[in-house]
Amino acid sequence: MFLLETGAFRKELGAALYCAEQEVIVLSAFIKLDALRWLIGTSKTDNLKVVSRWKPNDLISGASDLDCFPLCDEVDIPFGISQNLHGKVYIADSKIFIGSANLTSKGMSLSQYDNDEFGTGFEYGETEKTKIQDYLATVNWLDAHTVELMADHLQKIHHDEGVQDQDWPEEIS
DSSP states (O other), rough: OOOEHHHHHHHHHHHHHHHSSSOEEEEOOBHHHHHHHHHHHHHOOOEEEEEEEHHHHHHHTTTTTTTTTHHHHHHOOOOOTTTOOOOEEEEEEEEEEEOOOOOTTTTTSSSSSSOOOOEEEHHHHHHHHHHHHHTTTTTTEEHHHHHHHHHHHHHHHHHHHGGGGGGOOTTTT
16 A cells, blocks of 8 residues: 555556556546546556546536546446545556545646645455445446436526535436
């Protein structure tokens, strides 16, 4: 186990993604398109899964990008949401990286302006794999129709204080 700052976290994660042969799983509250492109381009496995929080305000505020779903859909990467997700977990085969870095340019030190992030990486075992699989079973996996409904709903929302805590309407959730 080791403590990594922002740039070192991305480098270690990138090396693990490049070597991954079995699976890559991403759990990140916020996901931006440019960072997702980096992750997909760096990973050598085609068995990826991506989970984000994607509350309406996350998308309206620009903390996450709605365009992440079409990119994943285009290359057959399952994309799911979990409304209570706040964690940042990256799994590449038997390596797990946990820290404060969202899958964004600032979080992953992909831009000139980085966040001060910290994380750690280590080998993980069957107990942790089971916990991750149990968590993934609770995720709402998206399809193009649902994302279309989400986009329509977002267009109707005005930038007011009520959107901060707003959940998706029942027909979407």
